[in-house]
Structures are given as C-alpha cells and as structure tokens.
Amino acid sequence: MAVPATDKNSARFLRVPRLALKHREAVEAWLFVSPILTGFLIFFLGPLIAVFFYSMTEWNLLTQQAAFVGMENYADALSRNPDFWHVVRNSLIFAAGLVPLNMALALTLALALSRPFFGVVFFRAVFFAPVVTSAVAWAIVWKFLLQNEAGAVNQILAVVGIDGPNWLREPDWAMAAVIVTRVIKMVGLNMILYIAALQTIPRDYEEAARLEGASNWQIFRMVIWPLLAPTTLIIMVITTIGSFKVFDHIYLMTGGGPENGTLVLAFYIYEQGFKFFNVGYASALAMIMFVVVMVLTIVQLMLRRKDMQ
CATH class of the missing domain: 1.10.3720.10 (MetI-like)
Structure with missing residues (x-):
C-alpha cells in the first residue's frame, strides 16, 4: 500500500532533530539583526576602538608622525x-x-x-x-x-x-x-x-x-x-x-x-x-x-x- 505524499512529508518533518530546528531559528534571528549589528560595528564600535587607540599615541596630523605614549x-x-x-x-x-x-x-x-x-x-x-x-x-x-x-x-x-x-x-x-x-x-x-x-x-x-x-x-x-x-x-x-x-x-x-x-x-x-x-x-x-x-x-x-x- 502506497503512503500518501503528505504523510511522507509529515514523517520527514517529525524526524528532523529538535536541535537542528533551534539552530535554524538562531541563524534566522541573527540574519534579521545582522543589518543593525553590522551598522553598530562599523559606525560605533569600530570608530570607538580606533579613537581609543589614537588616544594612546602622540600623533601630529600635519607631519603624520606618531608615537605610542600610553596614558x-x-x-x-x-x-x-x-x-x-x-x-x-x-x-x-x-x-x-x-x-x-x-x-x-x-x-x-x-x-x-x-x-x-x-x-x-x-x-x-x-x-x-x-x-x-x-x-x-x-x-x-x-x-x-x-x-x-x-x-x-x-x-x-x-x-x-x-x-x-x-x-x-x-x-x-x-x-x-x-x-x-x-x-x-x-x-x-x-x-x-x-x-x-x-x-x-x-x-x-x-x-x-x-x-x-x-x-x-x-x-x-x-x-x-x-x-x-x-x-x-x-x-x-x-x-x-x-x-x-x-x-x-x-x-x-x-x-x-x-x-x-x-x-x-x-x-x-x-x-x-x-x-x-x-x-x-x-x-x-x-x-x-x-x-x-x-x-x-x-x-x-x-x-x-x-x-x-
């Protein structure tokens, strides 16, 4: 006796591990927040780290000479x-x-x-x-x-x-x-x-x-x-x-x-x-x-x- 296609799909869905579904949901969630997260990294966190690094140097913009001076x-x-x-x-x-x-x-x-x-x-x-x-x-x-x-x-x-x-x-x-x-x-x-x-x-x-x-x-x-x-x-x-x-x-x-x-x-x-x-x-x-x-x-x-x- 042939098994209907809908029953096969349901059985295949039931065999998918729960952990895999959780991973899929996590990936989808990260994809949804990735645009704002990318903007945060590029336009806020990145420049903030760069400014902190520059603050540890003695850098003259005119002569382009820089030296690390710490605090x-x-x-x-x-x-x-x-x-x-x-x-x-x-x-x-x-x-x-x-x-x-x-x-x-x-x-x-x-x-x-x-x-x-x-x-x-x-x-x-x-x-x-x-x-x-x-x-x-x-x-x-x-x-x-x-x-x-x-x-x-x-x-x-x-x-x-x-x-x-x-x-x-x-x-x-x-x-x-x-x-x-x-x-x-x-x-x-x-x-x-x-x-x-x-x-x-x-x-x-x-x-x-x-x-x-x-x-x-x-x-x-x-x-x-x-x-x-x-x-x-x-x-x-x-x-x-x-x-x-x-x-x-x-x-x-x-x-x-x-x-x-x-x-x-x-x-x-x-x-x-x-x-x-x-x-x-x-x-x-x-x-x-x-x-x-x-x-x-x-x-x-x-x-x-x-x-x-």
Missing part, C-alpha cells in the same frame, strides 16, 4: 592642562542652562498645544520649524540679531529704554546668548515628544480628579506629571547628550570666545585635532567626553529607577 594624553588633560577643567566647567554650565530651560519650555508649549483648537497645527509648525532649519543659517542670523548697536534685539530693547549689552562679545552674556538661541532652535523636538505623550493619557483621569475638586495645578502635579515620567527621562537623556555635543552654534556665533567664555568640550576637541593637529590629544579628550556623557546618562537612569521603586 600620557589622559594625564596631561586631567592633571597638567588648566584649560581642560575650564572647558569642562563651561560644558557643565552650558548643559545646566540648556537642559532645564529646554525641557520646561517644551512642556509648557506641549500643555498649551496638546488639545485641539483653531490654529493649533499652525502653532505647532511654527515652534517645530527651527528644528528643521539649517543650523548654519540659524546661527548666522542670530549672530546678526545679537550685534551690539546694529542688532535687532538691542534696537528693540532701546525702544523701551533698555541699553542692551554686546551679547556675543561680553563673557558674562555670551554663554547665556548661546544657550537661549540653542534652546529656541531645538525646543520644538521635545515639544512634539511631550505632545505625543500627553495625547496618550486618558482624559478620564483628569475628569475624575476634577470631580474630586482638584485644581489645575493639582491635576498636573499628581496626575499628568507622574504619567509623563518615562517621556521626561528620554527627553532629559537626549537633551543632555546633545548639550555636550554642541559645536555648530559655538563655532559660528562665538568661536569659543570671548576670553574662552563659551569654549565647550566639543569645540575644544575640534581645535586640538584640526587647528593644532594634535590628533592623539584630541582623541583622549573625545574619550573623556564619551565617559562623562555615559556616566551622566547612567546616573539619570538610576535616579529614575529609584523614583519608580
């Missing part, structure tokens, strides 16, 4: 170069000013624009437009607006009787001016993230709180703000990392001045690598910045996890 570049930055700690201080001041101001303004705009009303799409587009505007054009325009007497900002202040400072040429004002212009440039992105998070909060929670007699502030503090915590953490981490990576605004608006008042770590790395051609030292600075940003990110994640417990 000498790190020791020079951390203990023998006074400019390094001044740059770190400027970077921390920039981050401390930009991150809370950006997040507070983004949340305020999101609360105002999260509910539908006439023209809400227009206002969202207006506040998001600087995000997609060329950073070069943005910085150049603000550089003209913040000029001493010819700048539009000081001319507007003069109308109300205020004598505005030379924003980008006075050490006490240059850092504040760069922070504010950067906040205006990037606040739209965080605003959109907050709007998306607010629209996922059920309105039933707010209505129940109002029935209990809660005020608008109590509703925000006890209902909305806790539910925004995951989004707030993501925004805080992204904004903090971006604050340490800022380069274009510093390069185009102040050049690190006046009196190195806006010389932040990313711009200092550029100067050491491509102005003074000290690739080894610049690589060591880049590794230090990587560690600083990673530590700050881990601290933020740990604090968030502690608050959730």
